[in-house]
Amino acid sequence: MKLPWSREDSSTGLFGRPDRESNDDEGQKCPGLAKILEKILREDKPEILDLGAFCGATAVYLADRGARVSVEELEIPAPLPKSPSKPAPGKSLRAQEPAEPPPPIRLDQPDGKFHLILIWEIADFVPTERLSEFGAEIHRVLVDGGWALLLSISDTPTDGHAARRPPRYRVMQDDQVAREPNDGPAMKRYGHNPRQVERALEPLAVQGIHLQRNQLREFLLFKRARSG
Numbered sequence: 001m002k003l004p005w006s007r008e009d010s011s012t013g014l015f016g017r018p019d020r021e022s023n024d025d026e027g028q029k030c031p032g033l034a035k036i037l038e039k040i041l042r043e044d045k046p047e048i049l050d051l052g053a054f055c056g057a058t059a060v061y062l063a064d065r066g067a068r069v070s071v072e073e074l075e076i077p078a079p080l081p082k083s084p085s086k087p088a089p090g091k092s093l094r095a096q097e098p099a100e101p102p103p104p105i106r107l108d109q110p111d112g113k114f115h116l117i118l119i120w121e122i123a124d125f126v127p128t129e130r131l132s133e134f135g136a137e138i139h140r141v142l143v144d145g146g147w148a149l150l151l152s153i154s155d156t157p158t159d160g161h162a163a164r165r166p167p168r169y170r171v172m173q174d175d176q177v178a179r180e181p182n183d184g185p186a187m188k189r190y191g192h193n194p195r196q197v198e199r200a201l202e203p204l205a206v207q208g209i210h211l212q213r214n215q216l217r218e219f220l221l222f223k224r225a226r227s228g
Helices: 029-039 055-062 126-141 194-200
Strands: 045-050 068-071 114-120 142-154 168-173 177-179 205-211 217-222
Touching: 029 114, 029 205, 045 055, 055 068, 055 168, 114 126, 114 205, 114 217, 126 142, 142 194, 177 205, 194 217
Parallel strands: 045 068, 045 114, 114 142
Antiparallel strands: 142 217, 168 177, 205 217
């Protein structure tokens, strides 16, 4: 789905999970978003891509700040098939048909368009072995000098502690967001630690990691301009 609109307590610790899955009417501080908006809103008609579940209030807020907003709800990619470790009954390992790989991760967006991509918590639902593929797509659609905002837990979630679907984010102010449940079937959530996220999303450069009140890590990612 694509919808165009026009109109500190820092930490790099390794462990954390959101407190619970519930409405957050008062919102929570998101200093990374404020830092990025302060930079990109200097551009003439900056382009923002929201990868989360659609939130009209967020699109309207950012459009009112002078941005053009596109929304794409990323289809969560399947894990890569595992190579068979032993043959099926009656078959040799060599004779077994290899499992068909899932389709590549692809954003329905042109190269080098966006000054900011709001990834929110989507990356936590991408299988660990496909994070680099996901990061390559983020890199592809960012302009040189563009930014991405990513939120992540960093250990395996337990029942009652973490959303089982990517939650919806409502931007209330430049530095304040509300995290809201997103209805639908449960999905597998992975516990990528911060080092895994940093390595997988290269060549995007991590410009800061902030520990939010609910124990989510907030990553600021930057696409360096090509030299020459």
